[in-house]
Amino acid sequence: MAKATVHVTLKTGVLDPQGKAIQHALETLGFSGIESVRQGKFIELDLAEADKAKAQTAVEGMCEKLLANTVIETYRVEVSD
Amino acid sequence: MAKATVHVTLKTGVLDPQGKAIQHALETLGFSGIESVRQGKFIELDLAEADKAKAQTAVEGMCEKLLANTVIETYRVEVSD
Numbered sequence: 151m152a153k154a155t156v157h158v159t160l161k162t163g164v165l166d167p168q169g170k171a172i173q174h175a176l177e178t179l180g181f182s183g184i185e186s187v188r189q190g191k192f193i194e195l196d197l198a199e200a201d202k203a204k205a206q207t208a209v210e211g212m213c214e215k216l217l218a219n220t221v222i223e224t225y226r227v228e229v230s231d
Numbered sequence: 232m233a234k235a236t237v238h239v240t241l242k243t244g245v246l247d248p249q250g251k252a253i254q255h256a257l258e259t260l261g262f263s264g265i266e267s268v269r270q271g272k273f274i275e276l277d278l279a280e281a282d283k284a285k286a287q288t289a290v291e292g293m294c295e296k297l298l299a300n301t302v303i304e305t306y307r308v309e310v311s312d
Contacts, residue, residue: 151266157273172274176293183279183289185232192238192273193253198264208264212257 152197152205157226158218159190233286238307239299240271
């Protein structure tokens with residue numbers, strides 16, 4: 151059984167209104183010295199597939215088809231046992 | 232300048248409807264052998280603070296006050312240069 155971790159983040163240069171909202175809220179709460187905030191998604195999958203290379207390929211397919219909007223987002227897949 | 236990475240995930244045992252929706256959508260698309268999917272948030276912060284220990288403490292404060300709902304979520308903070 152493989153465990154895959156996927157990080158989906160907005161590409162550099164794409165405006166991140168959610169991150170800006172978090173930054174503003176933190177500043178309102180009194181936190182200072184925050185230069186930028188970017189928010190992304192983090193998805194953990196438990197797969198029946200035991201072969202790590204096959205699991206990596208399968209999860210990359212899932213990212214391309216559903217998990218990430220590759221026009222504006224990039225993804226990173228890590229597979230462990 | 233420190234860079235902090237925060238992972239916010241639902242606590243074990245807390246139902247994750249978003250993860251279930253992703254799992255169902257992936258199965259509809261023809262992906263099989265998916266045992267479970269959990270979705271969380273991933274936040275990257277650029278901080279003016281140079282001291283890593285101080286940055287860690289500050290970001291943990293941000294998690295407690297805003298970034299995570301500690302009733303149902305846990306968070307993990309990693310600070311790098």
